[in-house]
Amino acid sequence: MNDNTSPPTDERGGLPSASSFQRLVFCPGSRAAEAAIPHGTIPASDLADAGTRIHDALKTGEIEDLAHNEEQIASKLKEMEEAALAEFCDDFSLEIADMEIIREERFWIAGVTSARVDFAAVHKRLPMALLLDSKTGFLKVTGARENWQLRVGICALNETFGPFETARVAIAQYRLKERFSKCDYDATYLKRAKTEILFYDARSKEEDAPFAAGPWCQYCRAKPTCPTMATYALLPSVFAKTIELKKKDIIARVDTLSLPDLAFIQSRKTFAENLFEAVTKRLKSLPIEELESVGLTLVPTGTIPSIPSIADLWRVLDDAGLISDEEFRGVCKVGLGALYDLLVTRIAGKRECSKSEAEQYLDGLLAPVVKRTPKEPSLKPIKS
Ligand code: SF4
Numbered sequence: 001m002n003d004n005t006s007p008p009t010d011e012r013g014g015l016p017s018a019s020s021f022q023r024l025v026f027c028p029g030s031r032a033a034e035a036a037i038p039h040g041t042i043p044a045s046d047l048a049d050a051g052t053r054i055h056d057a058l059k060t061g062e063i064e065d066l067a068h069n070e071e072q073i074a075s076k077l078k079e080m081e082e083a084a085l086a087e088f089c090d091d092f093s094l095e096i097a098d099m100e101i102i103r104e105e106r107f108w109i110a111g112v113t114s115a116r117v118d119f120a121a122v123h124k125r126l127p128m129a130l131l132l133d134s135k136t137g138f139l140k141v142t143g144a145r146e147n148w149q150l151r152v153g154i155c156a157l158n159e160t161f162g163p164f165e166t167a168r169v170a171i172a173q174y175r176l177k178e179r180f181s182k183c184d185y186d187a188t189y190l191k192r193a194k195t196e197i198l199f200y201d202a203r204s205k206e207e208d209a210p211f212a213a214g215p216w217c218q219y220c221r222a223k224p225t226c227p228t229m230a231t232y233a234l235l236p237s238v239f240a241k242t243i244e245l246k247k248k249d250i251i252a253r254v255d256t257l258s259l260p261d262l263a264f265i266q267s268r269k270t271f272a273e274n275l276f277e278a279v280t281k282r283l284k285s286l287p288i289e290e291l292e293s294v295g296l297t298l299v300p301t302g303t304i305p306s307i308p309s310i311a312d313l314w315r316v317l318d319d320a321g322l323i324s325d326e327e328f329r330g331v332c333k334v335g336l337g338a339l340y341d342l343l344v345t346r347i348a349g350k351r352e353c354s355k356s357e358a359e360q361y362l363d364g365l366l367a368p369v370v371k372r373t374p375k376e377p378s379l380k381p382i383k384s
Pocket residue numbers: 023027029030033034211212213214216217220221222223226227228229
C-alpha cells in the first residue's frame with residue numbers, strides 16, 4: 001500500500017485511507033483538519049516517488065526504468081514476498097497454486113475507508129488469506145500486530161473475499177536492511193478489528209473530535225498549519241526525530257500559533273530555562289562514555305582566576321618594582337580587574353611590548369599567587 005503520496009484526483013473517494021487510519025485513531029481531529037486542505041497541495045518527496053516506481057515495478061515486473069538502488073529494493077521485496085507466501089502455505093499446509101494473487105488493488109469497507117493492497121493471496125476454496133504490505137522507505141514501520149494500515153487492509157479484503165477463518169498480515173521492508181513482521185488473525189479478531197475501525201471512524205466525525213500530535217503527524221496534510229502540531233514540535237521534551245526542526249521551521253511553526261498560545265509559551269519561559277538547566281546538569285553528571293554513546297561530549301571552557309592572599313600578591317609586585325605601596329592600595333579598592341589592566345599597560349610601556357605580550361609576562365609573574373579554578377566544562381555534540 002503506497003498511498004502516502006497524494007494523487008491529483010482522490011481515488012479514495014474522500015474517505016480516509018488505510019495508511020492514514022492510524023492518524024485518525026490517535027488524532028481524531030485530523031479528519032476535519034485534512035478535509036480542509038485539498039489533495040495534492042503537499043508535493044510528494046523524492047523518496048515517495050521512488051516508492052511509487054518500485055511498487056509499479058513489483059506490479060508489472062518491469063524493472064528497466066528503475067535506478068540501481070531501486071532495482072535492488074524491488075528484487076529484495078519480491079524475494080521477501082515469495083518467502084512470505086511460501087511460509088504461509090507451509091504453515092497451513094496449502095498449495096501455492098490454490099492461491100489467487102492480487103496486486104495493487106483497492107478494497108473497501110463501504111462508506112468508511114479503503115486500502116490499496118500491495119500484495120494479497122486468497123485461497124480459492126478455503127477461508128484463508130495473506131496480506132503483505134511492502135515498504136521502501138527508511139523509517140522503521142509499526143510492527144504487523146499494532147499496524148492500523150494492515151488491520152484496515154485485512155478487514156477490507158475480508159469484506160470482499162471473507163469471512164476468513166484465518167488471515168495473516170505481514171510487512172516486508174527493505175531499505176539498506178531487511179525487516180519483516182507478521183501477525184495472524186482469526187475470525188473473532190477480524191470481527192473485533194472491524195468494530196474498532198467503525199468506532200474510530202465515528203469518533204473522528206464528531207464535531208469536537210480532539211486533536212493529539214505525535215509521530216503520526218508526519219504525513220498529515222494539515223501539518224503546515226496545525227497549531228497542535230506546532231506546539232508539540234516546539235516541546236523540547238518530545239523525542240520526535242522525524243519532525244526535527246531547523247530555525248526557519250521553528251519560525252514558521254511559531255507563526256501558526258494563536259496569540260493566547262504565544263502568551264502561554266512566553267509565561268513558561270522560566271520553566272523552560274529551569275528544564276534545560278536541570279537536563280544539562282544531569283547530563284554533565286554522567287560518565288563521558290555514556291555521553292559519547294548519545295553523541296555528546298564535555299569540552300573544557302578555561303579557568304576562573306582568584307587571588308587567595310593579597311599580601312602574597314603585593315610581595316610579588318613589589319619585588320618586580322611594578323607599583324608603589326600607595327598606588328597598590330588605591331587600585332585594589334577599585335578591583336583586581338582594574339589592577340590587572342593598570343599593570344598590563346605599565347609592563348607594555350616599560351618593556352616596549354604589545355598588550356598580549358605584557359599579559360603573558362604578567363600571567364607568568366602572578367602564577368605562584370593566582371589560584372585557577374577550572375570552569376564547568378560545556379556540553380557539545382561530537383563532531384563527526
Ligand atoms: S498535524 Fe498532527 S495534530 Fe495536527 S491534525 Fe494532523 S495529526 Fe492531528
